[in-house]
Amino acid sequence: MKIDMHAHTHNGASVVSTDFSAAKVRGFAESIAALAREVEDYGALIGHIKGYVEPSGAATFSVTDASTGVSVIYNTDVKLGLTAICYNITPEKLADYVLTALREATDNYALEAELCSEEHTETI
Amino acid sequence: MKIILIAGFLGSGKTSVLLKLAKYLTESGASAVIIENEIGEVGVDDKLLRSAGLRMKEVFGGCICCGSSGLLLDDIASLRGEYNPDYIIIEATGVAYPLEIRCNIAEQFGIRAAVLGIADCSRWARLWNAMPQLLGDQLGCADLILLNKCDLVSSEQKEAALEILKTVNPAAEIQCFSAIDGVDRTELWKGFLV
Numbered sequence: 225m226k227i228d229m230h231a232h233t234h235n236g237a238s239v240v241s242t243d244f245s246a247a248k249v250r251g252f253a254e255s256i257a258a259l260a261r262e263v264e265d266y267g268a269l270i271g272h273i274k275g276y277v278e279p280s281g282a283a284t285f286s287v288t289d290a291s292t293g294v295s296v297i298y299n300t301d302v303k304l305g306l307t308a309i310c311y312n313i314t315p316e317k318l319a320d321y322v323l324t325a326l327r328e329a330t331d332n333y334a335l336e337a338e339l340c341s342e343e344h345t346e347t348i
Numbered sequence: 349m350k351i352i353l354i355a356g357f358l359g360s361g362k363t364s365v366l367l368k369l370a371k372y373l374t375e376s377g378a379s380a381v382i383i384e385n386e387i388g389e390v391g392v393d394d395k396l397l398r399s400a401g402l403r404m405k406e407v408f409g410g411c412i413c414c415g416s417s418g419l420l421l422d423d424i425a426s427l428r429g430e431y432n433p434d435y436i437i438i439e440a441t442g443v444a445y446p447l448e449i450r451c452n453i454a455e456q457f458g459i460r461a462a463v464l465g466i467a468d469c470s471r472w473a474r475l476w477n478a479m480p481q482l483l484g485d486q487l488g489c490a491d492l493i494l495l496n497k498c499d500l501v502s503s504e505q506k507e508a509a510l511e512i513l514k515t516v517n518p519a520a521e522i523q524c525f526s527a528i529d530g531v532d533r534t535e536l537w538k539g540f541l542v
Contacts, residue, residue, distance in 0.1 A: 230389040234411060235443050235482070237358075241388030269478055271358035272442060274392045307388035309358055309442070311478070 229322065229337040231315035237271055238315040240322050242337070243305030246330040249298040252277050255329035259308070262321045268313035275306035304329070315341065349428055350541075351436045351459050353449055355486050356466030357475060358442030361496040363393045364527035365466055366439050370402055372537045378434040381405070381427050383420065385412045387441040403431065411441050413448040420449070421456050435541075443482070447489045464540065465490030465520070470497040472509040484516050492540045493517060494525040 229242040252275065260273055281300035287293075308322050319339055327335045352369070354362045366382065373380045382404035384394050389409040397404055405423045410416035420438070427436055438461070440446060450461045465487040468475065476483055487493055493513055498506055506524060513522050523536060
């Protein structure tokens with residue numbers, strides 16, 4: 225599956241954003257947390273990473289013992305969107321990290337991104 | 349019609365503050381519509397605002413202080429014509445320069461937008477060290493500055509941030525704030541909206 229991923233810079237910040245529908249989403253929050261760690265370990269400064277999940281079907285919860293975290297799985301045609309705005313990192317590198325996070329979140333390691341780079345007017 | 353511009357760095361809490369302000373306005377019987385600007389091509393904060401029942405327009409994929417300034421002015425004119433609201437609340441992107449936006453609005457509509465600046469106390473030291481120019485420009489023209497996320501920091505961190513903010517904008521009222529603490533801010537909003 226190939227998704228469009230928009231990437232550009234604005235006043236020194238790299239901005240990467242995408243939205244698409246996935247068959248399943250698991251652990252989106254954990255994937256975003258992992259993305260944040262990857263970006264900071266790289267040496268970038270996080271401006272903001274934010275996203276949404278819009279399921280059309282039910283979310284299922286599962287826990288088998290108290291020491292394990294609860295697994296939340298959104299099944300069936302889930303729309304998700306994510307925007308990452310970071311400094312000291314190129315848009316392309318940031319897009320790589322975002323794609324990794326989305327592959328984890330959708331359990332789809334065949335997910336590919338078509339990078340759409342646009343020119344944006346900047347203040348400085 | 350009055351215009352309020354909410355400005356501040358990425359992740360500082362602009363949307364959370366906007367929700368608080370919009371709730372106050374609605375409960376006071378005033379009508380408000382929102383213009384939401386996102387620098388990315390994908391809307392995220394609009395989902396939250398719509399789920400709170402707010403009327404809004406979105407400007408995505410550009411910044412209303414520069415490349416998308418024309419779209420902002422069109423939206424203001426359109427909202428004024430359609431709703432004639434008491435207030436238009438504009439949430440700028442976290443990389444926007446609010447003075448540019450205020451100047452464009454004044455030039456087009458003859459209205460001086462009130463600027464509500466949001467500063468992130470929990471990341472203040474790190475962000476000020478990395479980009480003092482942007483933060484200074486964003487908060488330097490604010491009429492009221494909310495030092496947000498004060499519930500997450502020590503009193504020393506808070507005092508250090510306040511000291512810098514007072515030099516960045518000596519004329520502004522500065523208030524320590526938490527967008528999620530449930531404290532009644534009626535007097536704060538009344539004072540700002542006069």
